[in-house]
Amino acid sequence: MVLRKRLIPVAQRRTMEELTTDLDLRAGDRPSAYSAFWTMLVLSSVIAAAGVVSDSTATVIGAMVxxxxxxxxxGLALGLVKRSGNGAGWFVLGGVCVVVTVGLLTSLAVPDSYDLLSNGQISGRTSPGLADLFAAMAAGLAGAIALARRDMAAVLPGVAIALSLVPPLVVVGVCLGDGAFVLALGALVLFLSNLVSLVFAGTFVFTVLGYTERPVADRARTRSIAAFGGLGVLLAVVLALSTALHYRVASWKDQVGRRAAEWLTAAPGATVIGVRLESTTFWIDVRAPGDLPPVADLRARLRGAVPDGFPVVVEVTRGRRIDVGRVGS
Incomplete structure (x- = not known):
């Protein structure tokens, strides 16, 4: 009771009827609610697709809002708390299909030679980690509390931006259309982690605030919560492995960069511009005015720094310095 009063003062607490009106699309005027939901969903999907393809952060944020x-x-969370079906799951499933389809159609405009990972809007959503799960959980808690209070409606746009539900699904569609199934799976994991976090957070907050209509245990609700819990644990494991892999790859790239720089000390003026890992191949970008040291020396230096069997390619940019002199002299 103390926690409930601190989170939601009595004067600001919304009633169950108010929450149901906002979160249950089948409550009240159904045709109007359905029309608004599907129209806004399609338009936000198109905006997100345009922002993803053009690599425009501002456009993607607009789609999030x-x-x-x-x-x-x-609505799923509220249905679990009330233990009453409200059809929210079907709206979520239908929405996912619509957004992914928009992404698939958008992929037709992407050239076959286009490198998806060169697009920040795509690369940033195809390799989620534990930090994304923690952020989604915190955003879900903020959103659930804002929904339960009458004085915090201004928080909801920020919650929508933090959760990022539509852009990952658009990325799923774009990557599927381009045949990049691993990238599509990464974006889908990001969406699912956001979805599960939002349902968990909503269920927790609505239960703590006493919106449960019937205190008697219900097997169907228990099974539903257990299913979401199992999915949440699975996603947490996947994201933990992904985070560990990120750190490992970063360590490999750092070692490759340092050892390549040591290798280039025998070539005056040569520098390492960057190191990247594409699939299982390490690419070392080098700028050098002349010939490079023997490749065998680099191979020896890299032994033990990268996994056995991973190819290494040095890409050289040739150039020479030209002293133009003082302008006007």
Missing amino acids: IAPLSTPIM
Whole structure:
């Protein structure tokens, strides 16, 4: 009771009827609610697709603010607390299909030679980690508390941006259309982690605030919560492995860069511009005015720094310095 009063003062507490009106698309005027949901979902998907393809952060943020997917997802949480079906799951599933389809159609405009990972909007959503899960959980808690209070509606756009529900699904569609199935799976994991975090956070907050209508245990609700819990644990394991892999790859790239720089000390003026890992191949970008030291020396230096069997390629940019002199002299 003390926690409930601290989170939601009595004067600001919304009623169950108010929450149901906002989160249950089947409550009240159904045709109007359905029309608003699907129209905004399609438009936000198109905006997100345009932002992803053009690598425009501002455009993608606009799609996040408009996206209505958080409504049925929070409706799932409310349905679990009330132990009453509200059809929210079908709206979520249908919404996912619509957004992924928009992404698939958008992929038709992407050239076959286009490197998806060169696009920050795509690369940033195809390799999620534990930090994304923690951020989604915190955003879900903020969103659930804001929904339960009458004085915190201004928080909801920020929650929508933090959760990022539509852009990852657009990326799933774009990557599927381009045949990049591993990247598509990464973006799908990001979406699922956001979805599960939002449902967990909503269920927790609504239960703590006493929105449970019937205190008697219900097997169906228990099974549903257990299913979401199992999915959450699985996603946490996947994200933990992904995070560990990120750190490992960063360590490999750092070692390759340092040892390549040591190798180049025998070539005056040569420098390492960068190191990148594409698939299982390490690419070392080098700028050098002349010939490079023997490659065998680099191979020996890299032994033990990279996994056995990983190819290493040195890409050289040739150039020479020209002293133009003082302008006007």
